[in-house]
Amino acid sequence: MKSRRVFSGSQSLAAMAAVAVLIAMFALPVSQAEVVPGTGAAAPTTTFVSSLTQFKAMTWTPTATVTTTATITTTETVTGTVTPVETLPPSPTPTSTATSTPAPARIPLVMLQRQHLQNGGFESGAFAPGWSDSGELARMVSDTHPYIGDHAALLGDPGYDTNGGCPFGRATIQQTFDVPREGHPMLQVWFRLYSYDTKDFDYFAIDIAPWPVGPAERVFRYGSPYWLNGNLWNSGWIPATIPLDDYVGKRITIRLYNAMTNDDGYYNTWTYVDEVVVVP
Numbered sequence: 371m372k373s374r375r376v377f378s379g380s381q382s383l384a385a386m387a388a389v390a391v392l393i394a395m396f397a398l399p400v401s402q403a404e405v406v407p408g409t410g411a412a413a414p415t416t417t418f419v420s421s422l423t424q425f426k427a428m429t430w431t432p433t434a435t436v437t438t439t440a441t442i443t444t445t446e447t448v449t450g451t452v453t454p455v456e457t458l459p460p461s462p463t464p465t466s467t468a469t470s471t472p473a474p475a476r477i478p479l480v481m482l483q484r485q486h487l488q489n490g491g492f493e494s495g496a497f498a499p500g501w502s503d504s505g506e507l508a509r510m511v512s513d514t515h516p517y518i519g520d521h522a523a524l525l526g527d528p529g530y531d532t533n534g535g536c537p538f539g540r541a542t543i544q545q546t547f548d549v550p551r552e553g554h555p556m557l558q559v560w561f562r563l564y565s566y567d568t569k570d571f572d573y574f575a576i577d578i579a580p581w582p583v584g585p586a587e588r589v590f591r592y593g594s595p596y597w598l599n600g601n602l603w604n605s606g607w608i609p610a611t612i613p614l615d616d617y618v619g620k621r622i623t624i625r626l627y628n629a630m631t632n633d634d635g636y637y638n639t640w641t642y643v644d645e646v647v648v649v650p
């Protein structure tokens with residue numbers, strides 16, 4: 371059996387006193403404010419409940435400050451190319467005051483550069499430098515029939531079949547140059563014409579045109595003076611001489627060409643050209 375605990379008389383009194391003290395502690399602040407009208411005195415029971423309710427309604431606000439200190443250590447490996455920073459030399463310190471000098475007038479050299487006729491003997495072995503070539507007929511720099519040196523220009527082709535295999539049209543070479551400013555300059559061109567035809571159809575000719583644009587003027591033409599019944603005419607080396615008085619001090623383009631003008635395919639004609647010069 372469980373033993374029943376029995377309080378003594380003094381123990382009961384002490385417990386009652388403690389309860390009274392607690393009631394007085396909670397009742398005191400509110401009993402002064404809560405007075406029941408008409409009774410003139412505060413009700414102890416009501417006062418205790420109201421005080422406890424007020425106590426529960428109190429808001430507790432923590433005031434403690436928590437300070438956290440964290441140390442983060444990161445180990446990272448960076449791989450890359452290091453570009454050295456360019457170090458510029460120190461700027462020179464001016465030691466004197468420059469005196470302004472007017473810059474000399476500069477005239478473009480191209481305006482002063484005279485363009486001379488070049489490669490007139492075709493000794494480069496090619497049309498360049500100087501010449502450009504064009505046309506329906508073949509043309510080349512040949513070493514078989516030079517007038518002077520080792521080369522001459524060949525306009526047309528001795529290999530065309532004179533009995534029906536000849537194209538028609540021109541083989542042309544041209545060059546641009548400046549005519550001298552003084553005197554009576556002349557253009558001299560050595561040529562040698564071979565022809566199965568006559569001058570009425572096939573010929574060697576020279577045109578002059580002002581540069582960069584302007585009408586071309588035919589200043590020379592030569593062909594076989596005779597009909598030889600299909601036999602070959604060989605002119606030998608002949609100088610064509612053309613006065614350039616109308617072009618003194620001017621830039622001109624000369625065109626030299628071998629022409630075949632009928633389209634029947636017969637009677638071939640070709641021309642060797644060499645020693646193209648401007649005679650003062």
Ligand SMILES: [Ca+2]
Pocket residue numbers: 491492493516517518519520521522644645
């Ligand atoms: Ca030559």
